[in-house]
Amino acid sequence: MKGIFPIDKFRELRTPFYYYDTKVLRDTLDAVNKEVARYERFDVHYAVKANANSKVLTIIRESGMGADCVSGGEIRAAVKAGFPAQKIVFAGVGKADWEIELGLDYNIFCFNVESIPELEVINELAAAKGKVANVAFRINPNVGAHTHANITTGLAENKFGISMEDMDKVIDVAQEMKNVNFIGLHFHIGSQILDMGDFIALCNRVNELQDRLEARQIFVKHINVGGGLGIDYDHPNRQSIPDFKSYFSTYAGQLKLRPHQTLHFELGRAVVGQCGTLISKVLYVKQGVNKKFAILDAGMTDLIRPALYQAHHKMENLTSDETMQTYDVVGPICESSDVFGKAIDLNKVKRGDLIALRSAGAYGEIMASGYNCRELPKGYLSDEFV
Numbered sequence: 001m002k003g004i005f006p007i008d009k010f011r012e013l014r015t016p017f018y019y020y021d022t023k024v025l026r027d028t029l030d031a032v033n034k035e036v037a038r039y040e041r042f043d044v045h046y047a048v049k050a051n052a053n054s055k056v057l058t059i060i061r062e063s064g065m066g067a068d069c070v071s072g073g074e075i076r077a078a079v080k081a082g083f084p085a086q087k088i089v090f091a092g093v094g095k096a097d098w099e100i101e102l103g104l105d106y107n108i109f110c111f112n113v114e115s116i117p118e119l120e121v122i123n124e125l126a127a128a129k130g131k132v133a134n135v136a137f138r139i140n141p142n143v144g145a146h147t148h149a150n151i152t153t154g155l156a157e158n159k160f161g162i163s164m165e166d167m168d169k170v171i172d173v174a175q176e177m178k179n180v181n182f183i184g185l186h187f188h189i190g191s192q193i194l195d196m197g198d199f200i201a202l203c204n205r206v207n208e209l210q211d212r213l214e215a216r217q218i219f220v221k222h223i224n225v226g227g228g229l230g231i232d233y234d235h236p237n238r239q240s241i242p243d244f245k246s247y248f249s250t251y252a253g254q255l256k257l258r259p260h261q262t263l264h265f266e267l268g269r270a271v272v273g274q275c276g277t278l279i280s281k282v283l284y285v286k287q288g289v290n291k292k293f294a295i296l297d298a299g300m301t302d303l304i305r306p307a308l309y310q311a312h313h314k315m316e317n318l319t320s321d322e323t324m325q326t327y328d329v330v331g332p333i334c335e336s337s338d339v340f341g342k343a344i345d346l347n348k349v350k351r352g353d354l355i356a357l358r359s360a361g362a363y364g365e366i367m368a369s370g371y372n373c374r375e376l377p378k379g380y381l382s383d384e385f386v
Contacts, residue, residue, distance in 0.1 A: 002318050004237075005277070006385045010318070010354055015281040016298035018365045018379040020056055024240050025275040025361075029063035032271065035244045039252050041261065045089055047227055047268025048074040050362040053379045056272060057081035066109070068227075068266040072099035079106060089224070089264070091138065091186070093160050100125050103133075110134040112186040112224065114161050116170055119180065126179035135174060136184035136224055139167050141205040143189045143198065160188070167209065171218060184264075185209065188226025191269060196250045199228075203254035210256065224264040225251065231273040233312050236358040242270040269362035276361020278303050278377070279318075282353040283332065292327050294349045299331025300338045301369050302377045303360055307337040314358040315344055322348035329355070333372055 004021070036042045045066035048057070052074060058081050061067075066087030067078035078088055090103045091112035100122055103111060113119050113135045126133040138161040162170055167185075174182040189202055202225060213220060229247045232239040247270075257263050280298030287293075305311035315329060324345045331338040340357060349355075368376050 002316065005279075005318055005356065006382075007318050007354065009385045010279055013279075013380070014378075015279055015354070016296070016302050016377045017279055018053075018360065018377055019277045019279055019382065020053070020272075020361060020379060021275045021277075021382045022059060023382065025056065025059055025272065026063075028241050028271055028275065029060065029065070031241050031244050032065075032267070033063060035248045039248065039263075041257065042248065042252075042263050042265070044265045044267060045087065046271055047266045048078055049366065050268030051272045051276065051364070051366050052077045053365060054081060055379070055381050056275075056361075057083075060271065065271075068268070072096070072102045075099070075102055075106065075108065085109070089136075089266070091188075091266075095121075097121065097125060101129070104129050104131050107131075110136050110183060110222070112136050112138050113170075114138045116166075116173055119170065119174060119177070123177045123179045131179065133180050134183045135180045136186045136222060137162055137167065137170055137174075137182070138186040138188070139164060139209065141187055141189065141202055141209075143201045143205055161186075164209065168213075168216070171213070183220075184222030184224055185220055186224040186226070188266065189228060191228050192230035193228040194230045196246055199225075199247070199250045200254050203251060207256045210258075219258070219260070221260065222262050222264060223255070223257065224266065225255070227266040227268055227270065229267060229270040231269060231359060231362075233359045234314060236274050236314055240274045242274075244270070271362075273359055273362035276359070276364055278313075278357040278360045278364060280355045280357065282349055282351055282355060284351060285327075285349055291343075292325065294327040294329045294344075294346065294355070296329065296331055296340070296355055298340075298355075298357070298377070299333035299372075299374070300335060301333055301371045301374045302331075303340070303357060303364050304367050304369070305360075305363055306340050307335070313340065313360060315341060315346060316356045316358065317347040317349055318354040318356050320347035320349065320353055325349070333374075 045068040047068045061082045067083040069075045070092040085106040088108040089110045140161040280296040284295040300307040328342045329340040
């Protein structure tokens with residue numbers, strides 16, 4: 001749908017760049033809030049790692065969400081965007097001392113802890129500041145997710161989290177410490193999940209673990225089930241808003257939330273994925289032996305997902321209405337993996353055409369690099385083109 005883009009304005013800008021449709025973003029946030037309002041004690045934190053563009057973060061903060069951070073830099077970005085410290089959670093398998101101290105200084109809501117050594121460091125650093133840190137333990141539920149292997153995180157052999165067998169031990173250790181306060185359990189089984197059965201499996205495992213703890217008279221205040229809800233990369237126009245109704249109703253129906261508990265979610269891709277598009281310009285059309293190449297000025301440094309995950313992004317030629325032809329769409333980086341897609345049908349491509357790589361709002365701009373000494377792409381909001 002070329003009409004949704006201000007193409008004349010795009011021609012004035014240096015490519016490649018990211019374009020964020022704020023209507024799609026705000027409609028998505030409204031959809032989340034509408035569904036969450038159906039249930040008591042549901043609390044959503046936006047996963048900052050998906051997109052930390054400051055203007056995007058401000059819109060998300062205005063919606064009322066909290067922030068899920070996995071680095072000290074993300075904590076700073078969230079605070080700068082106005083997220084209240086009491087709505088910030090800090091996860092991550094390798095928290096540096098300065099990052100923990102930053103979280104303590106801001107009095108963030110909770111540290112999602114992934115090992116006993118990390119717990120010991122948090123207790124020590126909190127003691128030095130005369131503070132008590134809220135902690136939740138990330139437990140590996142050994143639940144597989146129907147997604148790419150590189151974004152599956154809940155199996156027993158992943159680097160993340162604490163095994164179910166060690167859950168009781170780590171809680172016992174925490175309860176003996178004076179400067180940490182055990183408040184919850186944290187889970188996250190992966191990303192780009194579209195099969196609700198995966199979330200049902202997680203609910204069943206959480207129910208089992210809660211029963212086990214309550215048999216020991218251990219009552220958990222907060223359950224955090226992470227995020228993971230996927231988006232439709234094939235049809236960004238037809239399904240610009242993910243199926244939040246099924247997602248939240250699955251947890252409401254399958255997870256046995258106790259009356260004293262709050263259920264936390266950490267949505268990232270589902271919030272920002274569909275609002276973002278990478279806009280690139282065609283540098284050359286190259287005729288190979290058996291195929292044609294559309295060589296763009298955007299590359300894997302600007303959008304690494306296809307190279308890293310073999311991810312698919314719908315592509316559109318915004319400046320051509322000619323008949324469809326088939327191309328391998330590639331970038332300028334000196335790497336054979338710098339390929340956005342093979343055998344892609346596009347309206348006939350010529351030098352200077354603008355190509356849109358859709359559904360790039362999550363893990364796009366935030367993962368850009370300066371490899372080959374390239375400049376980082378800029379990000380623009382649709383509001384700026386009014």
